[in-house]
Amino acid sequence: MSKLENELLALKNDPTVTADDPIDTKTIEExxxxxRHKKINRAYSTGKRVEMEIAKTQNLDLRTIPDxxxxxxxxxxxxxxxAQKVSMPFITAKLTELVPLSFPNLIxxxxxxxxxxxxxxxxxxxxxxxxxxxxxxxxxxxLSLDVxxxxxxxxxxxxxxxxxxxxxxxxAELDKLRPIVGEFVRVVDxxxxxxxxxxxxxxxxxxxxxSLEKQEAYYDCIILDxxxxxxxxxxxxxxxxxxxxxxLSNILDKAYKVVKAPIVVMCQLHPSSKEANDFEKRIKSGKxxxxxxxxxxxxxxxxxVDYASDWICHKDRWGKSGKTVRTTWIKGKFKDT
Numbered sequence: 361m362s363k364l365e366n367e368l369l370a371l372k373n374d375p376t377v378t379a380d381d382p383i384d385t386k387t388i389e390e391x392x393x394x395x396r397h398k399k400i401n402r403a404y405s406t407g408k409r410v411e412m413e414i415a416k417t418q419n420l421d422l423r424t425i426p427d428x429x430x431x432x433x434x435x436x437x438x439x440x441x442x443a444q445k446v447s448m449p450f451i452t453a454k455l456t457e458l459v460p461l462s463f464p465n466l467i468x469x470x471x472x473x474x475x476x477x478x479x480x481x482x483x484x485x486x487x488x489x490x491x492x493x494x495x496x497x498x499x500x501x502x503l504s505l506d507v508x509x510x511x512x513x514x515x516x517x518x519x520x521x522x523x524x525x526x527x528x529x530x531x532a533e534l535d536k537l538r539p540i541v542g543e544f545v546r547v548v549d550x551x552x553x554x555x556x557x558x559x560x561x562x563x564x565x566x567x568x569x570x571s572l573e574k575q576e577a578y579y580d581c582i583i584l585d586x587x588x589x590x591x592x593x594x595x596x597x598x599x600x601x602x603x604x605x606x607x608l609s610n611i612l613d614k615a616y617k618v619v620k621a622p623i624v625v626m627c628q629l630h631p632s633s634k635e636a637n638d639f640e641k642r643i644k645s646g647k648x649x650x651x652x653x654x655x656x657x658x659x660x661x662x663x664x665v666d667y668a669s670d671w672i673c674h675k676d677r678w679g680k681s682g683k684t685v686r687t688t689w690i691k692g693k694f695k696d697t
Contacts (some may be wrong), residue, residue: 402536411430411689413435426643440464443620448580449487451480452696454685458673461581461624463667468587468649470627470639471659476669476689478502480659482510483584483589483694484624489544496621498568500560500589506545510692511545512537521693546579556574558583563590569615577620584628605646613652623678625649629658639674650675650683660684669694 444464450459459467461484468644471477478501485495489511499507510552511536513520523587526534548568550559558564565584572579584590590608599607616623627649639658640650650656656675662668671685687694 372644395511404436409553410524439620440574445610446580448493448622451483451487451490451689451694452685454695454696455671455687455694458671458680458683458685459657460676463620463622464617465622465654466612466652467622467624468627469624469657469659470629470632470643470674472629475661476662477586477628478510479689480690480694481583481626482507482514482692484581484583485515485545486511486693488540488581490495492542494578495545496572496579496582497545498559498565498584499547499549501585501626502549502551504552507547507549508538508545509534513540514692515541517691521692557592557594562590562604562611563594563607565590569611569619572619572621573615579621581624582619582621583624584626586628587649588628589686590644601645606648609646609652610668612649625653634644655656668697692696 369620397528421602446462448456448461450456450461461467469477469480471480481497484505485497488495497507502510508600510520513523516530516533517539518526518534550557551560552653553563559567570580572582587605587608588601591601591604593604593607596603612625614622628644629639632642632645639656640647643650651674654677654695655673658670658672659670659673660670663671667690668686673680673683675681686697688697689695
């Protein structure tokens with residue numbers, strides 16, 4: 361299939377284009393011309409931006425200090441010190457010592473399929489909610505209802521995996537608690553506010569994070585669940601997963617320094633083996649997230665021990681690499697051993 365055919369197929373499958381959209385009445389030649397103009401305009405905008413950046417760099421005089429340089433550094437230092445004073449629990453007391461949940465940090469939690477990425481995200485959220493702090497969850501794994509009910513079940517002591525067997529009284533308690541949890545936990549899923557593919561497209565994640573940059577600090581923590589499901593580039597539909605995830609890593613690298621809240625990224629790993637034991641190589645499709653993260657932790661179920669998981673630090677700017685914390689869990693809650 362040609363590039364043009366691929367792009368037209370992507371256009372046809374785009375849920376934002378309806379049967380009444382004028383673009384559907386165009387001939388194949390008109391559509392090809394529309395795509396050609398779009399490509400040219402995008403390439404032109406990128407080229408002009410790069411040209412301006414190069415010109416600015418060429419005129420850089422490193423013998424002088426930019427205006428307000430030290431004042432800006434002082435303001436940034438004050439902002440970071442203030443953020444670090446706020447108590448931000450990370451699931452358990454021992455894990456709080458291991459993981460620096462404060463601004464500015466980009467924290468990656470890696471796990472193999474079925475090892476508890478979504479459960480971990482819910483545990484992080486639950487502890488912050490109980491601490492009176494706000495969490496923004498960018499979910500391409502679960503719908504908003506599932507995320508809120510998972511956290512509500514943790515509050516009520518219910519097993520969310522047995523939700524289909526809940527009594528009318530239990531469901532009524534969930535209905536009552538859901539909006540209370542929602543005061544502290546905002547979930548943006550794949551169709552939030554009628555925006556299709558919002559949290560599984562690189563442009564959607566970029567737009568959300570850029571909107572947060574422009575707003576006053578509101579959320580105490582941002583969680584992306586999860587990294588490898590951001591597979592769509594609407595601007596470049598032929599882009600492969602590796603390229604899209606590298607683009608996403610660059611977006612997260614810029615965002616965590618300015619959104620005034622730590623960003624936690626849930627990430628899928630290939631299973632460890634003799635042939636593939638290096639953590640970075642085990643990151644599915646996009647190891648670029650390892651390079652830009654300030655802290656990287658692997659969540660691993662303990663073989664031969666029921667309801668136990670190890671949290672292994674593979675990267676940390678403050679020297680905690682190599683440290684391990686063991687937790688147990690029951691009804692979806694992690695606890696220190």
